[in-house]
Structure formats: structure tokens, C-alpha cells
Amino acid sequence: MKMKLIPVIYFGFTAxxxxxxSPMLPWIVSEIRKRDFCEKLSFGVECGxxxxxxxxxxxxxxxxxxxxxxxxxxxxxxxxxxxxxxDDNDRLLYCYMYQAQTPxxxxxxx
Numbered sequence: 048m049k050m051k052l053i054p055v056i057y058f059g060f061t062a063x064x065x066x067x068x069s070p071m072l073p074w075i076v077s078e079i080r081k082r083d084f085c086e087k088l089s090f091g092v093e094c095g096x097x098x099x100x101x102x103x104x105x106x107x108x109x110x111x112x113x114x115x116x117x118x119x120x121x122x123x124x125x126x127x128x129x130x131x132x133x134d135d136n137d138r139l140l141y142c143y144m145y146q147a148q149t150p151x152x153x154x155x156x157x
Contacts, residue, residue: 050091050092052091052100053089053090054087054147054148055089055090055145055146055147055148055152056085056086056087056088056145056146057085057086057087057143057144057145058085058144058145059079059082059084059085060141060142060143061075061079061142062139062140062141063141063142064140065138065140067117067140072119076121076129076144079129079142086101087101088101088145089102089104092112095111095112096110096112097109097110110130110132110143114133114135116132117130118130118131120150124146125150125153126148128144128146128153129142129143129144129145130142
């Protein structure tokens with residue numbers, strides 16, 4: 048089966064302590080946004096792995112779905128979403144933030 052890629056804007060990520068709690072989420076989003084970074088990527092999910100590609104279809108990163116411990120969509124803009132990834136090699140969590148073109152693009156993959 049061929050992986051369906053959806054275009055997204057990648058805002059970046061931030062590392063955080065493993066004692067993350069939900070009230071910290073607005074601060075984390077603010078931390079990512081203040082870096083003023085954005086990159087056009089396309090991503091898809093295949094065999095339990097999210098894969099992100101640049102416009103030249105070069106793999107930029109891949110994340111195992113089973114290492115994602117939280118997913119969230121923005122209340123005011125359901126095209127903006129993030130997920131928190133647990134790294135088994137260290138005691139940090141990583142939050143990655145994106146914006147899709149439509150809310151349907153988000154719901155298809157998550």
C-alpha cells in the first residue's frame with residue numbers, strides 16, 4: 048500500500064522534562080512559536096512510523112507512533128496540532144508542532 052503524504056508547515060520542536068503535565072501545554076506551544084521557524088514538509092504514516100519529507104522528498108525525520116504519548120489539536124485552529132514523543136534513550140520528552148491545510152488532514156493521520 049502506498050503512503051499518502053499530506054503537506055504541513057512544521058514549526059519545530061522543543062525538549063521538555065519527563066514530568067510534563069497538561070497545564071504546561073500553552074507554555075510549550077509559546078516556546079515553539081517564539082522561535083519563528085517554519086518549514087514546508089509532507090508527512091505520512093506507514094508501518095507505524097510517521098515520516099516527514101522536504102519538498103525534494105528527502106527524509107527529514109521519522110518517529111515511531113508507539114513512542115507518541117500525547118496528541119493535541121489547537122482549540123482555535125484545528126489545523127494546528129502537536130504530538131509529544133517519548134525518547135527511550137533519555138529522560139526527556141519532545142513536542143513537535145505542525146499546521147495542516149485542513150482539519151480533515153489531521154484527523155486522517157491521528
